Amino acid sequence: MKVLHVIPSVAPIQGGPSYAILAMVKALRSQGVEVEIATTNDNGPKLLQVPLNQQIEYQGVPIWFFSRFALPMKEFIFSAALTRGLWQNMQNYDLVHTHYLFSYASTCAGAIARHQKIPYIVRTIGQLSPWALAQSRTKKRLYTQLIEQRNLQQASAIHCTAPGEAEDVRKFGIYTPAITIPLGVDIPVPCPEARKVLGEKYGIAADIPVILFLSRLHYKKRPDLLLQSLSSLAKEGHSFHLCLAGAGEPDYLNYLQTLITSLDLTAQTSLTGFAADRDKEILLQGSDIFVLPSFSENFGVAVAEAMAAGLPVVITPGIQIAPDIASAQAGLVVEGEVDALAAAIAQLLNSPELRQQLGENGRRFAQSHYSWDAIAQQLAAVYTAVVQKQPLPHSLTQLRD
Template sequence: MKVLHVLPSVSPLLGGPTHVVLHLVKALRDIGIEAEIATTNDNGNTTLDVPLQQRTEYQQVPIWFFPRFPLRMKEFLFSAELTRWLWQHLSEYDTLETHYLFSYASTCAGAIARHQKIPYTVRTMGQLSPWALAQSQTKKRLYSRLIEQRNLQQATAIHCTALGEAEDVRKFGIYTPTITIPLGVDIPSPYPEARRLLGEKYGIAADIPVILFLSRLHYKKRPDLLLQSLSSLAKEGHSFHLCLAGAGEPDYLNYLQTLIASLDLTAQTSLTGFAAGRDKEILLQGSDVFVLPSFSENFGVAVAEAMAAGLPVIITPDVQIASDIARAEAGLIVEGEVEPLSAAIAQLLNSPESRQQLGENGRQFAQFHYSWDAIAQQLAAAYTAIVQKQPLPHSLTQLRD
C-alpha cells in the first residue's frame, strides 16, 4: 500500500506537530506501509536547506520538498510547484492523509484527491476546538464556508487523536466518519544521571524539586499562568526550580522574561530554549513534575512524553488526553486559574511518594497505549479498510452518530 501524507511544513520550529508526522510515517514504513510526505521547505522566517522537487531522505523518512511562496502567510504556505506535482503524481498513491486545516497544501491535496477519486483522510490537529476557532475567527469562518467544510465533508474519514477532538468535529457540523487513534511517543531508556546533569547545567541544588514546562513558548500554552501560580507558592515558602523549555517568538520571550523578573522568580527559573535529543531526555528524566496549563491541545505530545519518562503531570481539562490521565491516575487535572493550579503543584511538591506513584502509573500507561508500533498498526488497518472500501474498524470509530 502506498500512502502520501501532505502538510504545509515540517519545520523543527513547529515542535510537536513535526515530530509526530515524521515519527508516524517512519512507524508506518517499519510495518511495511510505503508512506511518504509531500511538503514545502518552510522553516519559519527562513527555509530548510534541503533538495527540492525530488524524493529526499530526511530524518529517516522519504520527503518531497517544494519551494514555498517567498511571502510567508503563517501556516497557509502557498506553493505552485507542490500543486503541479500533486496533480501529476497523486494518482500513484492508494490513499492520502492531510495534516492541518486552513492551509494551502492540505486544501489543495484534498481538492485534487476528490477530482481524481482518490480516498483521503484529514487530521484536524485540534483546529476545530472552540479555542482554536476563536483565533482569527472571521478568516476561518470565511475559509470554512468556501473551502474547508467541503474538504471535511467529502473526506473518507477524519483522523482524530482523542475523543474530545472527534466531538469537536461533530460540533463543527461535520458528520464524516471519524477514527480515533492516539499519537505515539518514544519510550526512553532509563537515564540515571539525568538529575545530576540537569542540576549541574542549570545550577539546581539536589534537594530542590524541578518543575518542567516543555512545549512551544506561546500564549496558548499559558506559561504566564504557570509563572503566576509559582509566584504565589514562592511567597508561601515553597522551594522549587522551574525549567521553561521551548522556542518562541522574540516578543513573547521578552514578555516572559519581563514577567519572570517582575514576579521575582529569576533565581528560580531557567529558560532552556528549544530542547531535543540528550538535552530533552535530561529535562524529562531529571525533573520532578510536568505542568502544561494550555488553553487547548488536541492531544498533547509533550504530556505523553512526560508520562513515558515517568513524570507526574498537571494539566487543564482542555488538554484532550485528560481522560487518559484520569483513567491512568497519572496526574492532576485542574482548571486553568492561579489558585487551583498553585494548589495542585503544592500537593505534588509536598508529596514525593505521590509524585513517584503517579509517575509510574503514567509510564506504564504510555508504554501500553502510546507506542508507535501499536499506533501504526491501527492506522494501517484503517487505511486498508479505506482502500478496500470496507467498513472502518469498529474499535477506531468510538464516537457514533
C-alpha cells in the same frame, strides 16, 4: 498500498505535529506500508536547507520538499511548487493522509485528491475545538464556507487523536466517519545521570524539585499562567526551579522575560530554548513535575512524552487526553486558574511519594496506550479499509453516518 502524507512543515520548531508525522511514518513503514511525505521547506522564520522538488531521506523518512512562498505566512504556508508536485504525482498513490486544517498544504491536497478521485483522510489536530475556532474567527468561518467544509465532508475519514476531538468534529457539523487513534511516543532509554547533568547545566541544587514546561512558548500554552502560579508558591516559601523549554516568537519571549523579572522568579527560572534529542531527554528525565496549562491541545505530545519518562503531569481540561490521565491516575487535571494550578503543583512539591506514584502510573499508561507499533497497525487497518472500500474498523470509529 502506497500512501502520501501531506503537512505544511516538518520543522521541529513547529511543535508536536511535525514530530508526530515523522514518527508515524517511520512506524507505518516498519509495518510494511509504503508511505511518503510531501511538505514545504518551512522552518518558522527561516527555511530548511534541503533539496527541493525531489524525494530525499530526511530523518529516516522519504520526503518530498517544495519551496514555500518567500514570506512566512504563519500556519497557512502557501506553496505553488507543492501544488504542482501534488497535481503531477498524486495519481501514484492509493491514499492521501493530510494533517492540519485552515492551511494551504492540506487544503490543496484535499482538493486535488477529490479531482483525481483518490481517497483521503484528514487529521484536524484539534483545530475544531471551541478555543481554536475562536482564534481568527471571521477568517476561519469564511475559509470554512468556501473550502474547508467540502474538504471535511468528502473525506473518507477524519483522524482524531482523542474522543473529545471527535466530539468537536461532530459539533462542527461534520458527519464524515471519524476514527480515534492517539499519537505515540518513544519510550526513553533510562538516563540515570539526567538529574545531575540538568543541575550542573542550570545551577540547580540536588535537593530542589525541578518543574518542567516543555512546549512552544506561545500564549495558547499559557506559560504566563504557570509563572503567576509559581510566584504565589514562592511567596509561600516553596522551593523549586522552573525550566521553560521551547522556542517562541521574539515578542512573546520578551514578554515572558519581563514577567519573570517582575514576579521575582529570575533565580528560580531557566529559559532553556528549544530542546531536542539528548537535551530533551535530560530535561524529561531530570525533572520532577511536568506542567502544561494549555488552553487547548488535541492530544499533547509533550504530555505523553513526560508520562513515558515517568513524570507526574499537571494539565488543564483543554488537553483532550485529560480524561485518560485522570482515570489512569497519572497526574492532576485542574482548571486554568492561578490558585487551582498553584494548589496542584504545591500538592506534588509537598509529596515525593505522590510524584513517584503518579509518575509510575503514567509510565505504564504510556507504554500500553502510546506505542507507535500498535498505532501503526491501527492506521494500516484503516488505510486498507478505505482503499478497499470496506467499513472502517468498528473499534476505532467514533462518528458514523
